[in-house]
Amino acid sequence: MPVLIDARDLTKKYGTHVALDHANFAVQTGRIVGLIGPNGAGKTSALRAILGLTSYEGRLRVLGREPFSDRAALMKDACFIADVAVLPAWLRVDQAIDFVAGVHPRFRRDRALALLAKSQITGKRRMRELSKGMKTQVHLALTMAIDAKLLVLDEPTLGLDILARRSFYDALVNDYMDETRTILITTHQVEEVENLLTDVIFIDKGRIVLDSSIEDIATRYAAVAVTDDNVAAARAEKPFYQRRTLGKTLLYFERPDFDRLSGLGEVLTPSVSDLFVAKLSHGAA
Amino acid sequence: MNTYSWLVRREFWENRAIWIVPIVIGAALTLAALFGRADIAAVSSPAQNRVLGGTVLFAFGVTFFVVMSIYSSWYLLDCLYADRKDRSVLFWKSLPISDTATVLAKLFTGLIAIPLVYFIAADVSTLLIAFIISVRARSTIGNSLWQPDVWLQLQALWLYLIVTSAIWYLPFAGWLLAVSAWAKRAVILWSILPPLALYLLERWFFGTHVVGTALGDRTLGYIPRAFHAMSDQRAWVTTVIDNDAITAPASVWSLLNPLGFVSSPATWIGVIVGSAFIAGAIQFRLRHAEL
DSSP: OOEEEEEEEEEEEETTEEEEEEEEEEEETTOEEEEEOOTTSSHHHHHHHHTTSSOOEEEEEETTBOTTTTHHHHTTTEEEEOTTOOOOTTOBHHHHHHHHHHHOTTBOHHHHHHHHHTTTOOTTOBGGGSOHHHHHHHHHHHHHTBOOSEEEEESTTTTOOHHHHHHHHHHIIIIIOOTTOEEEEEOSOHHHHTTTOSEEEEEETTEEEEEEEHHHHHHHEEEEEEOGGGHHHHHTTOOSEEEEETTEEEEEEESOOHHHHHTTSEEEOOOHHHHHHHHHSTTOO | OHHHHHHHHHHHHHOTHHHHHHHHHHHHHHHHHHHSOOOOOOOOSHHHHHHHHHHHHHHHHHHHHHHHHHHHHHHHHHHHHHHHHTTOHHHHHTSSOOHHHHHHHHHHIIIIIHHHHHHHHHHHHHHHHHHHHHHHTTTTTTTTTOOHHHHHHHHHHHHHHHHHHHHHTHHHHHHHHHHHHHOSSOHHHHHHHHHHHHHHHHHHHHOOOHHHHHHHHHHHSHHHHHBOOTTOTTTEEEEEETTEEEEEESOHHHHBOHHHHHHOHHHHHHHHHHHHHHHHHHHHHHHOOOO
16 A cells, blocks of 8 residues: 655754654555644644645655645645634635635535535625634535545534534545545544544654554554452553553553453453553553 | 736735725725816916826826835735734645745735736726816816827836836835745834844944945835936926926836836846845745744
8 A cells, every 4th residue: 555644753843842753654545544642742743744834854755745845736636624724704605616726726616516505605705704613614615625635634623513523524434535535634532533543643742652553453452441359460461551440440451462361351442542541641550 | 827817816805905995096086076176277288288188197197106005015014924814824825836826926916916906097097087177177178188199108107117116126025025924923013123223223333324325225216217317308398388497208208218227236136135035935934834
């Protein structure tokens, strides 16, 4: 499978603050990858670098291009919605469609119109007249109408209500996604996206702490729910994280010995959100 | 090229004042011609008619040009800053448009497109006004404003003015764009303070006036370089009418000094300095996406 994004020792410093610290990761074609991390972990810096919005140290290739020096060309094949990217207040919906159709060779006007037809947003409305959720819908319609190889979404459903969120993710998976496309998505709402991701990258303090496909998580990680009697024995297996739930203790293991764990209690495959908490709760083991 | 036309169109969408202001000025002048006093002192001789007609048309044009210069300066200072202020810059950057194209489209809008809009508005309204005045005051001024040859000559004058002033004032335009792409706030202050500080520091520490002279010459040096001086016998004629000496251009063509303008080193120094500022603006746009 061709590598779409390849980052080696990707580093970004702001003065003395190191936002990205020799991060290594790769994203392959046809995947839906979640870039997940707490606030200030370096998610945004990584996205900015990938999208050519910021300079960086280290090696980074996106669709074979160096993003910062080649952003305009890269944007023919990649598109993004950043959480802070805002459609300007003065822009009318029809102007937005005309403009993107005018400058983007891969924009499909009919698709954008079909996406907007589902909402009650008319062409003559200006962005300043639309609610936050409607603006997001316009932005999503513009972006999803582009036949891009890479779609980057930074907190895409911020400000959308639960119905709009659900229909957005449904459209993303059912209408938009196919084997030629790749989606990189960041969110702090892990629960919302974990069912659609094929891969996850956890980032913390500028470093990559996990880069795995969802299938591999089941073989690489395990959580065991043990009763108090077995806690000591389970701890001997060197869990990297543990927490108490309803009279039992959940212990998390990396590269576990499944046979020995199953003797201690019920072995579970941790969900992405559980794994996220386990991986990023420092020193809790 | 298609991308550039969309980029310029977008500037017109965003800055509706580009066409609203000249339309308002044109409408105001037309209303003044319709309802204002039109009984200007009667003139008789054809020479006087020519001078009067030319002067009135020219004065209208100058009104538009002065307002345009102020608006255009403000536009150049605001345009890149506005994208960051309303945080739409990341939306624009999500499209396959280079920062160079964005900055150059805004430069083109400020120096060529906006002046052209004012030029068209000035044309339409002066034609209307000439018509109105010649009907309302046909017993006095009559058709003195209704002079196709003068009007055509003025067209050449405006086009020459737009092109040469765009070249001459390139350093100012580039500076305003660079400030617009760089400043985190207070763009007006940032556009004025650094040159002012340079001027004052130079005076205090060296007692010289290099910066002041350069800025002064750039501001006021355009007309002497692009046009023939009043003392130039070929360009200006003086006629005495009723004991009053009236100096008027021999013709518009005789006023224009394109050779002098192109051969002046200051013109090309300005182009170089202006280009450097524009390159700076592109770099800032590339690197400082957010406030």
